[in-house]
Amino acid sequence: MKRASDGSGAVRGWIAFVVAALCAALIGVALALQHADRASNPAAVAPVLVAPTTTTSVAYFARPGANGTKVLTETVDPLSLAVPDSWTAPAADPLTLPGVLDQFATQAPALAGVLQDEGQVEQKAAIRLFAYQPASPSAFVSVISFSSPTTKPFTAASIAAIVALAKKKTSSIAVTGVQLAVGEVLQLNSSAVVQKQAVVVEILVLVAAGRTMQIEMVAETNVAQVPPVFAQIEASLRIS
Numbered sequence: 001m002k003r004a005s006d007g008s009g010a011v012r013g014w015i016a017f018v019v020a021a022l023c024a025a026l027i028g029v030a031l032a033l034q035h036a037d038r039a040s041n042p043a044a045v046a047p048v049l050v051a052p053t054t055t056t057s058v059a060y061f062a063r064p065g066a067n068g069t070k071v072l073t074e075t076v077d078p079l080s081l082a083v084p085d086s087w088t089a090p091a092a093d094p095l096t097l098p099g100v101l102d103q104f105a106t107q108a109p110a111l112a113g114v115l116q117d118e119g120q121v122e123q124k125a126a127i128r129l130f131a132y133q134p135a136s137p138s139a140f141v142s143v144i145s146f147s148s149p150t151t152k153p154f155t156a157a158s159i160a161a162i163v164a165l166a167k168k169k170t171s172s173i174a175v176t177g178v179q180l181a182v183g184e185v186l187q188l189n190s191s192a193v194v195q196k197q198a199v200v201v202e203i204l205v206l207v208a209a210g211r212t213m214q215i216e217m218v219a220e221t222n223v224a225q226v227p228p229v230f231a232q233i234e235a236s237l238r239i240s
Helices: 010-036 097-107 109-124 156-169 228-236
Strands: 069-073 079-084 127-133 139-147 174-180 183-194 197-208 211-221
Touching: 069 228, 079 127, 079 139, 079 228, 097 109, 097 127, 109 127, 109 139, 109 183, 109 197, 109 211, 156 174, 156 183, 174 228, 197 228, 211 228
Parallel strands: none
Antiparallel strands: 069 079, 127 139, 139 211, 174 183, 183 197, 197 211
């Protein structure tokens, strides 16, 4: 993972750079899929903001999971994941979630820029799931998705084409493919130092059940590596 040094404008500058690079990577996904699988609908991968706003008061049907976790089943996609039982899982209600994000940002200043971007996504599309650890080291996971009925799931070949293209387009984000229990996913990783606090970002892109899902994990860390909770969330992903 690449790191940016702290300094004036580091928060917004880093966030803007990551978002721009992510957009470039997702455009690369579409192009690579077009070459790797002519029968797919690659254009459906990129436009995350087409998802309709959904109001809900349901907190993801939380139920006890293994090893001190709780399983959250997202209300729109057939997707479930597990987070530590101590994490808070507010309802993905566009009327109330922005206030939750603002409050969380005051508790975790190093994540404030990322949380502001999450709030903007919620205004334009819909966050399908959001869960977070408010105590230091703070962390959160969010899920954004949209319907893509003609887009085929990733394969090893399409992932390899995406990774090869991404290497030519960005050096700030590590792009790889990962085989999880839920299927082949595209994984994007980056990191930065914000207000003298190391912050890591991991985004998984999953195509399944006629939908494209973006699982974003962000965390403060005291070591230069992805925190174990990311791997725990990755392994827990299921399509129900």
